[in-house]
Amino acid sequence: MAEAHQAVAFQFTITPEGIDLQLSHQALRQVYLSGVRSWKKRLSRLKNNFITGVYPASPSSWLFVVIAILATMYTRSDPSMGLIAKIQEHLPVSQSLSPQCQTVVSAVLFSTLLWLSLIFTMRLCLKQLLSYHRWMFEQHGKLSNTTKIWVALVRIFSGRKPLLYSYQGSLPNLPVPAIKDTVKRYLESVLPLMSASEFERMKSLARDFESGLGNRLQWYLKLKALWAANYVSDWWEEYIYLRSRGPIMVNSNYYGMDFLYVTPTPIQAARAGNTLHALLLYRRKLNREEIKPWLLRSSVPCCSYQFERMFDTCRIPGEITDTVQHWQNSDYLAIYHRGRYFRLWMYNAGRLLSPREIEYQIQRILDDPSPPSAGEEKLGALTAGDRVPWAQARKQFFNSGINKRSLDCIEKAAFFVTLDDDEQGMMGNDPDGSLDRYAKSLLHGKCYDRWFDKSFSVVIYKNGKTGLNAEHSWADAPVVAHLWEYVLATDSFQLGYNEEGHCKGDINPNLPKPQRLSWDIPQECQEQISESLEVAKALADDVDFHVFPFRDFGKWQIKKFRLSPDAFIQMALQLAYYRDKGMFCLTYEASMTRLFREGRTETVRSCTSESCAFVKALESGEFSQVLCYFERLFRQACDKHQHLYRLAMTGAGIDRHLFCLYVVSKYLGVESPFLKEVLSEPWRLSTSQTPFQNVELFDLVNHPEYISCGGGFGPVADDGYGVAYIILGENMINFHVSCKHSCAQTDSHKFGAQIRRALLDLLALFCPDQNEPTIAGNPQTKKDL
Template sequence: MAEAHQAVAFQFTVGPDGIDLHLCHEALRQVYLSGLHSWKKRFIRFKNGVMTGVYPGSPSGFIVVVTSYMSYNKYKQLDPSLGLIAKLGQHVPISRYMSTDTQKIVGGVLVGTGLWVTIIIIMRNVLKCLLSWHGWMHARHGSLPLSTRLWMLLVKVFSGRKPMLYSFQSSLPRLPVPSVKDTCSRYLDSVQPLMDAEKYERMKALTKDFEENLGPRLQWYLKLKSWWSSNYVSDWWEEYVYLRGRGPIMVNSNYYAMDYLYVFPTSIQAARAGNAIHAIMLYRRKLDRAQIKPLMLLHTIPMCSAQYERMFNTSRVPGVDTDTIQHVNDSKHIAVYHKGRFFKVWMFYDGRLLLPREIEQQMERILADKSQPQPGEESLAALTAGDRTPWAKAREAFFSRGKNKQSLDIIEKAAFFVTLDDTEQRLEPDNPVTSLDKYAKSLLHGKCYDRWFDKSMNLIVFKNGTMGLNAEHSWADAPIVGHLWEHVLYMDPNQLGYDEAGHCCGEPHPNLPGPQRLQWDIVPECQETIQSSLTVARALADNVDCHIIPFTDFGKGLIKKCRISPDAFIQMALQLAHFRDKGKFCLTYEASMTRLFREGRTETVRSCTIETCAFVCAMVGDETREQRLKLLKQAAEKHQNMYRLAMTGKGIDRHLFCLYVVSKYLGEDSPFLKEVLSEPWRLSTSQTPVQQVELFDLVKHPEYVSSGGGFGPVADDGYGVSYIIVGENLINFHISSKRSSPETDSHRFGINIKKAMLDMLALFQLENNAN
C-alpha cells in the first residue's frame, strides 16, 4: 500500500554517537518530482493568466507595437516618451541615473506599452459591442445576408488569433434585463393555451397589477444588480434552485451520460477504466493549461467558458439550510468504490501522469482485493443520495474529526469519483427494451449507495466493460460534461486503444505503489442515519420509470429536407405525443443556453404555444394534410423565435425568478410571482448537442458517438425527456417518469413519440417529392 511505501522514506536510529539518518533516495526522488510537477503547473497557470489577461493582445504584439512606435519616433526625430521622462524628472531624480539614450528607450517602452494596452482595451470593447448584436440568428442557415457576413468578418478581426479557453471572458457582453412589460406580455402569451377563459382573465388581472405596481420597484433592484455583477441570474440560480434544495439530489438533480450503444471496445472492466480515467486526466491537463478551444457558434461567435472552472476537484458539501460547492485548485488522486470499499488512487508517479496500463494495474489490484467492508462502509454513500439536512448533521457529528474526516477529505478533494460496478449493463439485441431501461436506471441512481452523488462527476465502469457518467448539476450544465464525455469516447478506442487480449496498451509498472484503502470508524448512530437515507433513496429510485428509444426510422437528414428545424420538429412531436398520451396540454420546459453572455447558464423555452396547440388539435382532428402542414410550419417558426429570444436574454422564466428573489429580500408578497413560480413543469425536455463533430465521422460510423443521457422527471405526474440527434439517421430519446403516478407511463409515452414523429414526417410526402 502507498502509506507503507512512503513510511520507509525516512528512518533514523539513536545511538551513542548521535542520530544515524537513513534516507530512501527513491522516495526523495519522488518528492522532488512531485514538487517539480507542482511548480510547472503553477507556472503554466500564471502564464495562461497573463495570456488571457491581455487577449486579444499577445507578447509578440507588444514587441511589434513598442518596436514600431520607437522606430517611428526615431525616424521622425521625436521624443518617444512625449515629454514623460522630463515630467517624471521634476518629481523623481530619475534622469540622474540614466543617459539620454536610456531615457529615450525607457520612455519609448512606457509609452509603447500604454499604446498597446489602449489597443487591447479598444479591441475588447469593440468586440463586446459586436457580440451584443444578435441579428445573425434570424438569418436562414446557409444563406447569410451581406450585413451578417460583414459583421462576422469584423468579429473575426477583433477576436484575435489562437484564443485559449478563457480568452473571450472579458469581451462577452452582460446578460441584459428584459423590461417588465415585455416579460409579462410573453408570459401571458405562453399560458393562454393552458387556461380557460375565466382563469386567463384572472391571470391577466394579476399580471397587470404586478406590471404597474410592484414590478417596476423590483426591476430597479435587478437593474442595479445587473450593473454590479457579471450576470444577474447565475449566482441566484445556483444558490436557490440547486444548493438550497433540501430533497435528494439523486434522480431529482443529478443526470447521466451513456456509453456507445453498439460498440464494445473491451469487455475487461479494469482496462476500460484505465483508458477512460487516463483520457479524463488528459482532458483535465488541457483544461488546466486552457488548451481546450472555446466553443464558437458558426466558428466565429464565442460562448462563455466559465462553467469549466469547477469540473474537477469539486464536491458539493451539505449544509443544514444550504449546501456549498467546495473546489480545490489541484488534486493528484481519484477516489474509487468497489464492493463496499473506498480506495485512494494516486494519478501521478515519477513526476508524470500514470499511463492507461498502469491505471488498469491499479484497478486490477482493487478488483482482486478480497477484504470486507468496515462496519457501515458499504452503504456510506447513501448519505449523499438521501435528504440533505440529515446528511449535513451527520457530516458535522460523525465526519468532522479523526480518520472519518481524513477519508471524507480524500473523497471530496479527489479529481473525480470512480465506481467499479459489480453489475453488467449494455444493449442486449435479444432484449433491447429491458436492457436499455435497466442500463439507464443504473446510471441514474445505481444501488443508491455505490455512487458519491456529491462529486462533480462519477465515472461508472461496469463488470462487462460498459461505462457511463453521473454528474452533479449545481456547478455546471450538461453540455459542459458532454464536452468532456465526447473527448473520452473519442480517445478511448481511437487514440489509446487496446491490445489483442483487450488490455490497455503498454506494460504494468514494476514498482508502482498500490491503492490506499480508506479507513472509517462509523458508529451505530451514524449507521442508523445511513440506513434512513438509504430507505429514502431506494423509495425514490424504485419509483423512477426509465425508458430509452433508439429512434432509427429517420433522423435530421430527412427533417432538414422538410426545411424545418430538427429541434422544432422534435418539440412539436413531443407536444403531439403528450396530448395523445394524456389528452391535454401542459406547461413545457425546454432548456436553452445563455452562454452568449458572460457567466450565462440556461433559460427556458416554453414550447407549448398557441401555434403548437393549434397544430396538435389539427393532427387529432379532421383537418386536411395541407392545413396540418401549414400549422406545423407556423408552430415550428414560433418555437424557433422563442428559442432565439431565450438565447439572447429575452426569455421569461429567469427574469421572473430573479424578480421573485428580490421580492423575498424586500419582504414583499406578490400573488402573481408566487403563482408563476409554483406552476409545475409536467413536460421537461432537453437536447444533448454533439459539440465536437470533428472528432466523429457520423456518416461512416454513427455508432461511434455517445448515445446521450437523461435525467429524472421534474413533476410527480410529469415526464422528463432528453434527446440527442446522432448523425443523419438516428435520434435517441431518454424518457423518465414516476411509477406512482397513474397519469404517466414512460413506455406508453415512447410509443406515442414514435407515432408522432412518423405522422409528422408523412405530412411532407417526401416520397412524392422524390418522384
C-alpha cells in the same frame, strides 16, 4: 506524489555514538519530481493567465509597439505628442541614468501604456460587437449586409489562437429585459393553457404587477446587473440547486451513457484504464486551456466559465444551504468497489500513469478480498438521501479523526469512480429492457454505490460498459457532454486495446498499492445511513425509465424540409403529450445563455398557441387530401418555436427574469400574487436536447456504430415526464423518457410509443407516399399502440 506520501524520505535514530541519519534517495527523488510537476503547472497557469489577460492582443504585440515607437523617435518625430518627455521628467531613477537611457525607458513605458490602452479598446469594441444578436434571427445563407460587416469585425477584433478562457473578459453581461416585455410574453405563453376566465384573472394580476411592484423590483435587478457579471447565475445556483433540501439523486443529478452498439473491451480493469487516463488527459488540456472555446457559426464565442469546476470539486452539505468547493489538481481518485473505498494515486515520478498501469492498479482493487468495515458499504447513501440529515451526520461523525481524513480524500479527489459488479448496456436478448435498466443504474445505482455530491462519478461495469453520473449545481449537461465525448473518442480511437482486450503499454510492478480508506462509523451514524438509504430507495424504485433509439429518420430528412430538427422534435412531443393526456401542458425546454458571461440556461416554453392550433387541427379527424393546410400550420408552429429559442438565447427569455424578480421580492419581504402563482406552475413536460459537440473526433461515416446513447434525467413533476434526446449523425435520434410509477396517469413506455408515432405522422405530412398515413386516428396506428 504517491511515493512521497507512502514512503519515508529519511529516518534517524539516536545512538551513543550520535544521530544515525538514513536517507531514502528513491523517496527524495519522488518528492523532487512531484515538486517539479507542481511548479510546471503553476508556471503554465501563470503563462495562460497572462495570455488570456492581454487577449485579443498577443504578448508579442507589445514588442512590436515598443519597436514601432522607438523607430519613430529615431526619425525625429514624437508620436506621443510630448508624453514621453513628461514621463522622462518624472522618472524616479533619472539621476542614475544617462539622458539616452532615460529617453528609451520613457519610450518603453509609453509604449506599454499605449499597448494596454489598445487592448482595453479592442476588448471594449469586441464586447460591443458581441452584444449584437440580430444575426441569430436571420436565415442561414440570407444574412443582411449589416450582419456580414459585423461578422468581419468580430473576426478582426477576436485575435488569433484563443485559449479556452480568452473571450471571458469580452463577453457582454446578460441584459435585464423590460418588465412589460416579459409580462407580455408570459401571458402569450399561458394563453393556450387557460380557460377564458382563468386567463382574464391572470391578465389582471399581471397588469397590477407590471404597473406596481414590478417596477420597484426591476430597479434592484438593474442595480445588480451593473456590478454582477450575470444577474441570474449566482441566485440560480443557490436557490434552485444548493438550497434544495430533498435528495439530489434523481431529482437533480443526471447521467451520460457509453456507446450504444460497441463495447471496446469486455475487461473491466482495461476499460477503466483507458477511461480514467483519458479523463486526466482532458484535465491536462483543461488546465493548459488547450480546449477550444465553443464558437457559434465559427465566430461568436460562448462562455467557458462552467469548465472551471469540472474536476476536483464536491458539493458540501449544509443544514440551510449546500456549498460547492473546488480544489486545485488532486493527484488521486476515490474508488468504490464492493463496499470498500480506495485512494488511487494517478501520478508516479511526476508523470501520469499509463493506461496499462492504471489497469494494473484497478485489477489490484478488484482482486482485493478484504471485507468492508462496519457501516462502510452503504455510506454513500448519505449523499443520496435528504440533505439536512447528511449535513448533521457529517458535522457529528466526520469532523475529526480517521473519518474526516477519509471523507476529505473522497471530497478532494479529482472525481469519483465506481467499479460495479453488474453488467449493463444493450443486451441482445432484451435490447429495450436492458437500456432501461442501464439508465436507471446510471441515474441512481444501488443508492449507495455512487458519491452523488462529486462533480461527476464514473461507473465502470463488469462487462466493460461505462457511464457517468453528474451533479448539476456546478454546470449544465453540455459541458459534461463535451468531456464525455472526448473520453469515448480517446478511449477507442487513440488509446485502443491489444488483441486480448488489455490496455497497451508496459507495467511498472513497483507501483504502490491503492490505499484502502479507513472508517470508524458508530452505530448511531449507521442508523442514519439506513434511514437515508430507505428514502433514496423509495425515490429510485418510483422512477420509470424508457430509453429507445429512433432510427426511422433523422436530422438529414428533417433538414430536407427546411425545418429545425429541434423544433420538429418539440412539435412531435407536443403531439405525443396531447394524444397521451388529451390536453396540453406547460412545457420546459432548456436553452443556453452562454453568449453572455457566466450564462447558464433559460426556458423555452414550447407549448404555444401555434403548436396547439396545429395539434388540434391534426387530431380533429378532418384528415383529407389537403396536406398543405397542416403543413402550413406546422411550419408556423416551428417558426414560433425557433423565435422563442432565439429570444431565450439572446437574454429575452421569460422565466429567469421572473425568477430573479421573485428572489428580490423575498429579500424585500413583499408578496406578489402574480409571481407566487407563476413560480408555482408545474412543468409536466420537461425536455432537453443534449448537443453532439466533438463531431471531429468521431468518424460516423466509416464507423457509424461508434455513437453514444446520450444521457437523461429524472422527472421534474410527480405527474409529468422528463424527456432528453440527442440527435446523432444524420439518421438517428435517441430518447430518454422518465416518469414515476406512483402516478397512474404516466407510463414511460406508452409515452415513448406516442413519441415514435408522432414523429412518423409528422414525416407523413411532408412525405405522404413514403409511409402509410397514421394521422388523425388511423386504425393501424391505434392497433400498434
